[in-house]
Amino acid sequence: AQKVTQAQTEISVVEKEDVTLDCVYETRDTTYYLFWYKQPPSGELVFLIRRNSFDEQNEISGRYSWNFQKSTSSFNFTITASQVVDSAVYFCALSPRTGGFKTIFGAGTRLFVKA
């Protein structure tokens, strides 16, 4: 089965707090890609990051960082020093090799950052 689980439905933090969004995936493919997308209230999904299954290096981009661990099938996303503009729904997604053009989205985590 190909599946993405984002167990956190909603998270609420106060500005400047760090927050981690969890993502656990399932696939039997050895070749696959993982993504994070952000959907602000305006509705447009914004691509944040892509990782392939052979590259477990963690990545940092400004206040954003991602931790990919194949051993636990997890691809977690941390926002450091959160800001109000980070308030959005965040989707983790999986594209397995056998999926053609299909991307499997998790249910999303709604993040509220309060001033």
Added chain:
Amino acid sequence: DTEVTQTPKHLVMGMTNKKSLKCEQHMGHRAMYWYKQKAKKPPELMFVYSYEKLSINESVPSRFSPECPNSSLLNLHLHALQPEDSALYLCASSQAGSSYNEQFFGPGTRLTVL
């Protein structure tokens, strides 16, 4: 230009109307997608076009009819919709060739069927 545009932004239609949603991209992408998104849910894939050919139809009812006139344009023709079809319709594009490529999304059309 890394933008995907969609028109209209909002659409209200009756169940007997015929309308079309339009999507355009100028990034040279050869894969284009239609998604449907209900409130508080993830996007659900409807159709994928690759090199202007329909490559995936996720068992979408025939009242939704996609069209890809050229590599930059994607339309979704709507006819005899039901109230449960009310949703945000998102268009996306990506480089073709695999599912590995990140998708670029438009802002969506918020559709209400009365």
